[in-house]
Every structure is written in structure tokens, then in C-alpha cells.
Amino acid sequence: MAIAACVVYATYAYLRWRSQSFWGWDLGIFDQIVRDYAHFRAPDVTTKRHISATDMGMFAWADHFSPILVLLAPLYWIDNSAYNLLFAQAVLLSAAVVPIWIYTRRRLGLPAAYLVGGAYLVYWPLQSAAAFEFHEVAFAPLILATLIERVDAGKWRHAAIAAGLLLLVKEDMGLIIVMVGIWIMIKGQRRIGAYFAAAGAAVIGTVIWVVMPAVGGSSKRDWYYGQLGATFGQVAHKLLTHPSLMVTELVDPHVKLHTAFWLLAPLLFLSLRSWICILAIPQILERFFSEVHYHWEQPYQYNAYLAAILVLAAVDGAAKFNLAWLRTAWAATAFGVGLALIPAYPLWQLTDSATWTTVAPRVAQLHLLEMLPQGTDVLMEFPLDATADEWVHPISEDYTDVAPEWMLTQNVTAFQQKLDDNLTANGHPPASYAPYAVYDGWTLAKLDR
Template sequence: MSVDVVRLETVREPVGVRLSGRVRSVAVERRHWFGVGGLAVVAASVYVVFAYLHFRQGTFFGWDLGIFDQIVRDYAHFRAPDVSTKRHLSPTDSGVFALADHFSPILIVLAPMYWIDNSAFNLLFAQAVLFAAAVIPVWIYTRRKLGVPAAYCVAVAFLLYWPLQSALDFDFHEVAFAPLILATLIERVDAGRWRHAAIAAGALLLVKEDMGPVLLMVGIWIMIRGHRRIGAYFAAAGGATFAFLIWVVMPAVGGSSKRDWYYAQLGRSFGQVAVHLAEHPSLLVTEFIDPHVKLHTAFWLFVPVLFLCFRSWIFILAVPQILERAFSDNQFHWVQTYHYNAYLAAILVLAAVEGASRFKWPKVRLAWAVGVLAIGVGLLPFYPLWQLTSDSLWQRSSTVHVEEHLLSEVPEGSYVMMPWSADPYTGGHVRPVSLGCMGDAPEWMLTGNLKTDVAALNKALPADQNRLRYVAVATDGRWTIAKLAYPLDPRPQVPGPSTC
């Protein structure tokens, strides 16, 4: 017999052995799914308790939570999402159209929660669950790159990552969707599941108008991985969507392409900024380090992942957000306190995971994961979740109950000037307005100091409307609900651009 036709039979395991191995494999896989699922449930529970305790005390900033409460509540009642907090120019002015302010239509998926419970806490609950759910794609990606033990270490470290804690501690924002969607997008691209990745990319574009540049970077990353045509599609979708939203959609619904233009020190448009940077290239360095708080925030973003995010091309996904904030003249964008860093959480963690996977020795890769977990635990006392160990957070406050009681005395649908911290507690019964964002005196006022607030409102309004007088209608503790007594018929004004 010719050697060419000799066939070597593959040695096969007995059927019983193969079935037994398959059963064991399924059991192990199921155990891991229960493990990571349980981790997500525990994290969501902790996050929810943290948010609930703050909400019960009324210690949230209130401005952002109140705004998003109005938006999602309007969606739930099939109304246009208007924000009275950001504009009140006449007794009939419904406020700023939300999609003209920020393009975040993904918020509509939260509307059904208001059919079950009429409370702004719905948003805090959703944010907590969405942040916790992001650990699942993080775990899947890390297991593929580093193995199971490292995946659990990184998953816990991700859940303790301070950008998520800061976002949880500062009201609710559309960023709630970003970690889950970005982690899913990165994991699906890495797995080569392009349809799934495309769905995640589409969802990302619904989070906020500035997610377009992030998707553009996703496309470049895909091209670097060798899939040039697919990457070009993603990059084109990101860039084109960003341009379309900024220069067409948002202006068409009453917004402005320069609504959040925070780069006045560099120019009044993208073109002027580009020219200015070309003429003064040193700004490409100084804008990153001055003031030094920018370096402080960057340092603490990278320390928890031991700087390994720089070893992966995934890091370029973070570049648009980093540039957007580093070159901004808005100091809120530079610090750790607010929610902006949460956009970077999944990107930096998964970039660091890929960076660690490039180590030759498995023990070094595992050591990195253990180190990341140790740092996450070690930093915990310095960030918001540590407040759960404080007795003061668990104490009840009567302020929220008093505010809700007084607002219930006001006729439904009325416009009420109130402090930002009270905005999330209207229950949709009234529409909150804010001092400094109005050109017309509201009929009602919720105040802790009637004389001072009336004086401030008189000072803020035009000269021909600054002789206002309010009388107390009901008082509970230090809080008062007051009604406009003079003038009885304030002059209506034509709604214009947002004053905030």
C-alpha cells in the first residue's frame, strides 16, 4: 500500500468519558456565570443602598437629578422632554427642549420605570444596576485574556473603581449607560462578533452627542487590528453622526452647535482652535498640565490599573474624552468629583487588561490582576462608597418629607422656584424653576428664607419686574411655600434661548 494513501486514525475517547467531560465543562461554565452574576447583583445592591440613603436624606446636588427626572418623566407620559429648571421666561414657557441641550434619546428606555413608581429614585436605581451590569462584559473579556482567577480580581477592582463611585455620588447622568455599552462594544469587537458590536455602537451614539468621536476611535482601533474595511465603517459612522448631531439635528430642534463650547481661550470654533494650536504648539502640552489638578486627576485615573492601559491600542478610545476635558475652560471637567470620569472607566480597565495580557509569564499577568484588586480595596476609604461606614449616612432627615408635603399644597402643574436640592422631589406634581434661569417671576416659591430669596429674585429679573412680593401660604419647620402677591398678572415674555 502506498504511503500516500495511508490514513492515521485519530485516537478517540470512549463515549462515556467524552460525555462526562462535557458535563463537567458545562457545570464549570455555569458556576462561573453564577459567580459573575452574583458579583453584579451584590455590587448593584451596594450601589442602590448607597444611592437610596443619599436620596432619603436629600443630600444629592439635585440640579442634574431634577433635570433628568423631568426628561424621563415627560417620556413616560408621552410628552416632549422639556426642562423648566433651565429656562422660565413666561408663565407658559415649558422650558428647554432636552434634545436641544444634549442628545441623549437612550433615556427613553427608562420611562417605563415611572409607570411603576412615581419617583426620581428610579433613575438612581437604574444607574446603580447599569454600572453593576458592566462587570459582566469586563469579566468575559478579562477571562479570555488573562484567565478565570484574574477575571474575578479585575471584575471586583472595576466595581470599586473610583470614577463609578464619583458618578454614583453625584446625581444621575446619561453616563449611566456608557460603561456597560463601551465594555460590551470592546468585548464584542475583540471576539470578532461584528453584528453585536454594531448594535452596541448604535446604542453608544444614543447616549450623548460626544460619543461620536469615541466611536470614530473604535473604528481606528479595529483598523489597527487588521480589519480595515469594518473599521472604516465604524469610524465613518462615528464621525458622520457627531457632525450631523452637532451641526444639523440639535440646531434644528432649538439648540446650538456651540451649546457646550468650553474652549473660548483657544477660539470660537473648531477651525479657530485648530489654527490657534498650530500657531502655538506649546499649548498641546501646557493645556494638559495647567492647572495641575488635571495631572492629579489623570494620575489617579491610571494608578488603579498600574498604568498598563498605555500598553494597548484600546486606550485611543479614551482620547476624545481626555482632550475634550483637558482643553476645556470649565473647571468641573478637570476634577475627580463629578461624573465625567465614568465615561473612561471601562475603556481604561479593558485597555489595561490587554496590556497585562502581553506579559509573557502567566504568573506576572495574575500578579497584575491581584495588584489591581489590592489597590482598589486600598483606595476605598478615600472615595464615596466609604460613606456607607458612616453612621450619619444611615440617619433619616425630615427635610425631604417637609419639601414633598409643602409642594403637594401647590396646584398641579404650577411653576415653583426652589433650591436645586429639592428638584428631585416634585413627583411631577409641579415644575421646578431655578433662580438665574428665568426672565419671569414664577407664581410659587419653596424657600428656607423668604426675604432673602425674594430679594435675590428681584435682583435677578429685569428692572421693570423687580418689585415682586410673595406671601407665605404654608410653613413647616424652616421651609415655607409662598405665593406671588404682586404683581398679580406678571407681563408674559416671549420664550428665547436658555438663560443657563
């Protein structure tokens, strides 16, 4: 099942990557990070260096603490392509079905294990993650499913290893480990649960308030709670003095309820019958209290953090049914609902002939970029893709201080004017580019020094 799903997800990702259907921003960032690891360099994100003159996020850990990405570096020793990340994501997302199958077989029996495994593999949060480029979330379902299964089996050393790996995925994963500790205490292992909770709290505090500031970041670098306050203390004070916000921030705007409904509906809401669902609370609060709309919505990678948690919580909820046939019936229904929902989500694009066609702009861009040596700085406009050998930078209204050596665009004059406006607005001299090569309407221009 894992292999079959991996083939589907990897094929989908490859077709979209080949046809320039990805936005390119996130994929480019992670490509630069893992490429640096592969060359035994500190992860320096040159794309972010051009966003703002005051941006401190050039060193990857100053932006997000995801050292687990170093595990993907060997892929670049085999093939020098950003597609490595998309392939790895397909493998990791699909591999989580193994611990999910093991857990479900133990709790519901063998037939249900296959059905729940299928329900997980077609679960829309995985599809959304695969459709939105690459992110560190690719590691989360496999590690979380393993962690939950090992805790359920009482294998504490294995569970501790899984928890340690999860803490390397992102700086906020310590909150989930705290909830794992609380869940373990609810199960009756108070001392072990306290260890997990304390470790999670200690790590997240160290990472956010010590490690990230030490490498140029900030404990409030990704602060999306301005509507509640400018500091943690202000947020706590406002919530205590206006307790109704604890409800209104979770449900308004109503797209939050829409996302929550579709997270639970494919599993027939059985996740709510299990204490395992408390592991999802930190992610729900962190996202739904945010003032940024894409944290609430479905078509992004964030929901994949919850996939394994909610699926295994639903299995635990189904295990509480007294009748064995009812447990299997739930598993079959969940799988059926997942299949029925596929036309509404990204994998359905595989049925569209356009998905299998390489678009001309992508061919032209690759043709021109192949003329440049590795490590070259190239400025392109959205949408763009990381293309393997070059450092590709997007141009945006915030692009400020450095004119890259190369520019790839369909309109050099307009593109250069936009760049010059940004440069001069920030006290830098305008840049001048001369056409270097032209192919199928695209121009590769070189900085005229």
C-alpha cells in the same frame, strides 16, 4: 457580582437622595426629561427655561443629544419618583461587570476575571458618578464594555449594535466610535474599521451641526474653549500656530495630571500597554482642553466614560505578559489597590452613621410639597432635590423671566427679594407671594396674582 454591587450603589444613592445630599440640579433636569418621555411628551426642561431669557435649551435635545434616556421611561409607570433614575444608574454601572468579566476570562483566565470584575466595581470613577446625581453617562460603561468585548470576539454585527446604542448616549460619542474604527484597523480589519470610523464621524457631524440646531440648540452650545478661540477654525489655527499649547493645555493646571494619574494608578498603568486606550483620547482632549475646572477634576461623572475603556485596556496590557501567574498577580493587585482606595472615595460614606439618617429639612420639604398637585411649578433654592411630582426650579443669579406659582423656602422675604431683583433687572414686574403653609421652619408660599 453585578447584583451585589447594584445593591451597594442603589443603597448609597437612596440614602443620599433621602437625606437631601444631592445638589438637585442635574437630577431635576433628567427627571423632567424622562418624566416627559413617560407621558409621551417631547422632553421639555423647564428648569433651564428660567436660567436665561435667551437660553434655547428648553427642548432637551437642544442641550444634549441623549435619546437613549427614553429607555428609562417605563420606570415612571411603575413608581413616580426621581429615585428611579438613581436606581437605574446603579443597575447600569454594575451591569458592565458582565462583559468585563467575559473579556477578562477569555484573555486572562477565570480567577483574573473575578479579580478584574471586583477592581472595576470599586473603581473610583463609578463612585464619583454615583455620588454626583444622575447622568446619561450611566449607559456608557455597559455599552462600551460590550462594544470592546464584541470587537475582540470578532462579532461585528453585535459590535455595530453596541456602537449604535453608544451614539444615542450623548452627542460626542461619535468621536469614540471613530477611535474604535481606528483600533479595529490597527487589529487588521481595515475595511470594517473604516466603516466604524466613517459612521462615527458622520453621526457626530449630523447631530451637532444639523439635529441640535434644528431643535433650537447650537453647534457651539457647550463651548468651553474660549481661551483657544471662539470657533473650531480659530482653535485649529491657534493650535497650529502655537503647537506648545497641545502640551500645556493638557497639563496646566496640574489638577489635570492629578486626575490622569489616579485614573491609571489603580490599574498599575497597564492601560498604556494596549491600543484600546486610544478610545479614551477624545474624552481626555475634550475635557482637558476645556476652560471649566470641573471637567478636569475627580468628583464628577465625566471619568465614568473612561472606566470600562481603561479597565479593559489594562486587561489587554496584562495579557501581553508571558507568565500566566504574573497576569493573575496583576489582577489581584489591581483589586487590592481598588479596595485600599475606597476610604478616599464616596462609597466610604456608607460607614458613616450620618449617611443613614434622614435630615429634618428633607422631611419638611416633602411634607409641604405633598400638598401640591402633579405638574406644579415650585421655586426652591440650592441645594434642592427633584421630588417626583412637582417641577422644581432652582433660583440663581441668572433667574430671569417667570415667577413660578409656588415658592418653598425658609425665608420668604429674602427669597422673594432675590427673585424680584432678577425679574426687575430684566424688565419684568416684581412678584408677590403669600404664605400658604408652614412646617418645621419651612414656608410654602403661593404667587399672589
